[in-house]
Amino acid sequence: MSDSISVQTSTEDIYELHFGYDLSAELEEFVQHYGSAKAFLMVDAFVLKHHRTHFEKALKSHFNELHIFEVPRGEQAKNIEIYKQAVDFVLSEGAERGTPLIAIGGGVTGDLSGFVAATVLRGLPLIHIPTTLLAMVDSSIGGKTGINHHTGKNLVGSFYQPAAVFADVKYLETLPEKEWVNGLSEVLKYGMIHSPEILEQVNTLIKENTFVDGKSWLPLIQQSAKIKVEIVAEDVLEAGKRAFLNxxxxxxxxxxxxxxxxxxxxxxxxxxxxxxxxxxxxxxxxxxxxxxxxxxxxxxxxxxxxxxxxxxxxxxxxxxxxxxxxxxxxxxxxxxxxxxxxxxxxxxxxxxxxxxxxxxxxx
Ligand SMILES: NC(=O)c1ccc[n+]([C@@H]2O[C@H](COP(=O)([O-])OP(=O)(O)OC[C@H]3O[C@@H](n4cnc5c(N)ncnc54)[C@H](O)[C@@H]3O)[C@@H](O)[C@H]2O)c1
Missing domain, CATH: 1.20.1090.10 (Dehydroquinate synthase-like - alpha domain)
Incomplete structure (x- = not known):
């Protein structure tokens, strides 16, 4: 079960957002076009522990070498020290211009990895595999990458578009309720600013008590992501309409x-x-x-x-x-x-x- 949305930014980049339950086959097919025999993975520590076989299965058939950098859990991972460690890791393990960097985790992993991909060798191909609701409907879309500074959040970063996004709701099976609710706010936001029927749909899903069941959330995740795609596509560098997302x-x-x-x-x-x-x-x-x-x-x-x-x-x-x-x-x-x-x-x-x-x- 999978579906996709094309994203075109004003800089003429086009990338696909894939949605579904277990996207191993789609991911495996997508990575075939990389000439590199190695790939870098930056993976959230929890996701690495609990989902490693899931993503390795899809990647190992094409890449001979998977170099994995474990991203510590929590917002504090978006700091200059971890960024430096990741850059050191990627460069010392021999990244070249075409070596893909695959970010697997929530918004923290995505923002940090995106910034590493944007800056190492002036840009490595970036694939986002968001594993939280928030990352699927928000942070993996739109190209904002970055880390925090002691004077404030997200103050160091860049706009850098991924080559593809794979929103595989299988990952959501292990997401704690607290994190579902965290991501839900962005879904409700799309309901408020764009499509009020989303509020009703959320209500129905909540009544059915379906947190943990990513499959039943799939249509809503896809609709939410589509709204973000539409808004961002019209305003890639955040000069106007994108502000509505705030x-x-x-x-x-x-x-x-x-x-x-x-x-x-x-x-x-x-x-x-x-x-x-x-x-x-x-x-x-x-x-x-x-x-x-x-x-x-x-x-x-x-x-x-x-x-x-x-x-x-x-x-x-x-x-x-x-x-x-x-x-x-x-x-x-x-x-x-x-x-x-x-x-x-x-x-x-x-x-x-x-x-x-x-x-x-x-x-
Ligand atoms: N780039 C953007 O446009 C954008 C937009 C919104 C938010 N953000 C950023 O996103 C970050 C927040 O993202 P988040 O809410 O995903 O937080 P997060 O990445 O910290 O993930 C939340 C928690 O969920 C755990 N987790 C991740 N996937 C899991 C899974 N499948 N099962 C169980 N646990 C899992 C993580 O280990 C972590 O403890 C913030 O840093 C915020 O600034 C960026």
Whole structure:
């Protein structure tokens, strides 16, 4: 069972996104066109331990040598030290321009490996094999790669498109519920900014209690990925429409930072951030039913008690975020469901009210 979407970026690169349950045959066929007898694999430590035979089976028939770099679990792997170790590994094991680098893991592995692929020898062919829901619907698509810096997240990186993406939902069988929920926020985001029927579909899947069953999520994963592909294809270097993908994220970044990137996962923060964004949208005249998001609250065991800053201070933190120009907050708001717009905030009172409302919900 497999399907694919073609991605064309404005730089004329075309690559395929493959979706299915057990994509071994597709992967095996795809790698045949590489002249190299060796491949580099950067693999999340958990995935390496539990899925090694699955991906090796597909790759060993073509590559005589598989050089595996184990990526430690967690966000801290996206740092300059691990990046350096990976670059040293790839170069000392004899990478050449055409040697493919295959990233197998969640968004952390994908972002780190993508940056290694982008920079070693000015670019190695990159294949993404995303293994988390978040990576399948979001991080493996769009070409953003990078690592964190002690002054902030994702501050060192590049845009680098993969040669192909294989979203094999077989990997999701071992994904813990917490990580499903983490990725779910991005799926809900696509429902809010683009296709509201997604919210209903998620609701049905949740009622059937089907976390762990990647197969039943396949249509939704594919639809979500397609939305990201469409938005990114129109705005490869993030000059305009791609900003819509940040719905809820301006609030979320502040929440993540308040928890020192440990207490709150990105997905939890995005979920709360979307609620704040809906509240802010309604303050500016929209009439969006918050239950579109609130119906999923029981899945998020989220408590924002550890957000110690006051709503006023949170607004200040949004203004002074490194990515903010001239202290002007830019929000992605909704006129209605599936109708996002960019709003540059001048009077922050309504943003403060959105924070008050959201903190009340989660405390
Ligand atoms: N490049 C982009 O466009 C983009 C977009 C969104 C997020 N991101 C980045 O993605 C990262 C978050 O990605 P993530 O949520 O996938 O986190 P992650 O890569 O840390 O994975 C989450 C956890 O799941 C485990 N895991 C991975 N696959 C598994 C599997 N199949 N079964 C069981 N456990 C598995 C990992 O070991 C890890 O502990 C962040 O660094 C974020 O900045 C990038």
């Amino acid at each position: 719905f809820g994220h301006t609030f979320a970044h502040v929440i993540e930072k308040q928890g020192d990137y440990k207490l709150y996962s990105h997905g939890e923060a995005v979920y709360a951030g979307m609620i704040a964004a809906v509240h802010a949208s309604n303050s500016l005249g929209a009439n969006i039913d918050l239950s579109n998001l609130m119906q999923f609250k029981p899945l998020y065991k989220l408590n924002l008690n550890e957000v110690k800053a006051s709503p006023e201070e949170l607004v200040y933190l949004m203004k002074t975020d490194k990515k903010v120009k001239d202290e002007q907050i830019q929000l992605i708001l909704l006129k209605e469901l599936s109708s996002p717009y960019v709003y540059k905030v001048s009077d922050t009172a309504f943003v403060q009210r959105a924070w008050e409302h959201t903190l009340n919900i989660f405390t």
